Each structure stands twice: as C-alpha cells, then as structure tokens.
Amino acid sequence: MIDLTGIELIVIGGSAGGIKAITEVLKPLPKDFPVPIVIVLHRLKNVPSTLQSVIQYHTLLLVKEADEKETIKPRCAYIAPANYHLLIEKDKTFALDYSEVVKYSRPSIDITFECVANVYGNKALGILLTGANSDGASGLLLMKLKGAKCYAQDPKSAEVSTMPQSAIDIGATDELIALNRIGLLLKQAALKIS
C-alpha cells in the first residue's frame, strides 16, 4: 500500500517501455495531485523531442520539462530533459548537469535518486519502472537507507524486467506493485492526506 503522509516528493525512473508505463501511472491522477513528481526516463538525444506532449496527452496533471533553478512545486510532474543529468539543490530547486554518462545514461536515474535521497531523506517516495539495464537500483537503495519509501514495478508486469529486478536483488525495495495499480494507489493515498 502507498501512504503519502509526510511525503514531499515522488521520484520515478524508467527506461525501455518506460514511456508507456509512466503514462499509465499518471493517467488516474487528478490535476491537483498534491505531491510534486519528478520523472527520469532514458531518452534519445540530439533529436527534437515530443516526450513532454506525449505524456501530457495522457494526464490531467501538468507535465513540464524541468528547468535549471526552477523551484519544485506540487501539482506538477517534471521530466528530466534529454542529454542532461537532473540534480536537486538543498533549497529544492532543480539543477542541470552535462557531466559524464553513468551506466551509459544521461539523464541517469541513479544520480537523480541520489540527490532526492540527500535532499529529501525520509520525505521522499521512489518508484522504479520497467527497463533494460540496472540504472536506478543503487540510487533507490540510497533513498531507502535515508528512510524513503521505495517501490518497484512488479517485474511480472514489466515490459522489460531487468531494471526493477536489479533493485529487488540489492534489497532496495519495500514493496512490489503491479503497473496497473500504481496510479490508482497514488490517487487513493492523495485523497487520504488532503
């Protein structure tokens, strides 16, 4: 079960199959969903991108690409821009970083999860979705060590199970949730805190 009491940020990572999965997660959420959501998906670089509009099409929640120095606010789902790592400063603003790829990826899910762990500690909730590599697992573990609530998509429901399975293997998850239940549970949990 998901409990959003005291949660100030939700962070979600995914790779192969991740666009479809994230739209499914966001679909049930209302426009005024009270906790900001940060989304890191592996994506193509150096091509014009439609990711923001594709995701926006499926949800009432406002979807935007994170800008550098932007203050993180509720009622918004932010996506990591292509070809930058998405960092978070102590004052809960975004920072972008064009440093080396990590696990062949930029944006790296691990890096954003690590920032969330360091800035939000036990006031964060992390979810790792479908994907074909192990990015995100060690970041999720750090979140867990700092007291965050950590979930993975149930690998049985994942288009590619490597990513959630890697998190499970290192003990980074509190619970597994089937993809078609994640959005619903978030929605119900939001009702309880509002």
Add this chain to the structure above:
Amino acid sequence: MAEAERYVIGEVEVERIIEVIFNKRGIDFSGYSRASFSRRIQRITDRDSNGDFEIIVQRVSEDKLYFDQFLKEVTVNVTEMFRDPSFFLAIRKKVLPELGHHHKIRLWHAACSTGEEVYSMATLLHESNLLERSVIYGTDLNSDVLKKAKNGVYSAKNIREYTTNYQRSGGSGNFSDYYQAAYGNAVFKEFFRKNMVFSEHNLVTDGSFNEFNLIMCRNVLIYFQKPLQSRVIRIFKESLAPGGFLCLGSKESLMFADDHDAFEEVDATQKIYRKKLVV
C-alpha cells in the same frame, strides 16, 4: 551499506574545499551551484583518496602539481560536436546570413572545453564561405582542454555520431572531407585552425577583451548561481557589437540576468538572442 558510506561530501565539506581553493590557489568557486560541484568533489575524493576527504584538502593546499590535476576534473568538460543539431540548423538559417554582412567576423566561444563546438561552428562558417573572414576565439578556465582544442584531434569512435549530428544540423557535404583519419583519431584539417585563437579566460574574474559579432556560451551557466550568471551576461553585453548574437545552451536563459533587457530573442527555443541596437 557501502553505498551510503560513499557519500562523504556534504555541505560542510563543499564549503570548506571552496574556501581552501580560494585561499591557497586564488580561484573562486563560491558562485557555483552546489549540487553539481559537490558531485565533482565526491568523484575526485573517491578516485584520488579512496574516500578520504582530508587527504584531498591537504593535497589541494600543498601540492601544486596535484592541484593542476584537480582543477581539470573539478569542472565538467564533457562536450560533443553539433550538440543539439536543431540549434546549429537555426544558426545556419537565421544567424549566418546576418553575419555575412560584416567584412570581418569576430566570434567568441566562452567555456569552449576541448573545442568540439568551435570546430562545429567553423564547419558552418566554411560552408557559408565565411570562415576566411572570421576570427574565432575559444576560451576556457582550464588550460588543458584548450591544448586539445588547439590540436583538433578527436576520437574516431564518436565520428559516426557526429556525422549524424552534422547532417541533422543541415550539413549536406561529406563530413569526412573535413578530417583525416589517423590511429583511431579524426584530425581536423589545418584550414580550420588558421583563424582560431585559444586562450585562458575565467568567467568569474576576467572581463571583456574584444568586440564580437557572436558569442556562444553553452552549458556553463547551468553551473553558476544567479549572481554569477548575471555577471557573465554583463560581460557578454559589454563584449557584443550592437546587433551581435548571443547563443546559450538549450536549457539556459537570460531570465536571471540583470541585463536581460539589453537583448531581444532571435529564436527562443534555440536560445539565440541578439543585443539590441540601442541599449
């Protein structure tokens, strides 16, 4: 647990190393954004002292040779040719025709790193028959990356990607005409370098040094806090001829700069601006 122990660099350590670097080496990183800077220090600490931060502090203060190495790693030097091809396409369409009106064209790539962006721009100028009339300045804080930029030798393993980027940027020639393959490298041809000048310039402390028709400064403002961003934009304002172009990185903007009023948008999506004729 090993994961958690890896993180020895917190706020206190970051402020301390910034102070040590300034006091002992005279380089000021206090205006840099902390999230990225702290990751750099963490990375260096992991690699050079197996996680022992005190050793890094000591070596930075006492060992000049070590500090030179440290300085190369503490800023992010990643770059690529034709990063954001749609940006370079906009340069071809909207900027080069305007630059063509000048007899002599002066360009400044501020924070050019190893020069891939400079050679990308030189390719565009060449294909518009403007390279002969241009002088391109490439500057960076880090003297080591500038040496690489001067040589124009890049690893062949990236060339396929760069060729695709080049084509997406509107390039219709044979990209392979521009370099010679040698020992796993692509050596860019001599004619590119004829009009290039590389030199050290620190955006934190140095000022304007010439008047330019175009300044390109991409993916360095993201590392600066707002007051430092503002300072840098002021230098650019002072360094641009009236009507001169300013090009920023795809996720950067003039929003936080005191002088944003001095500029108008040429292409908001591609982050191309122009200094107003009357400021």
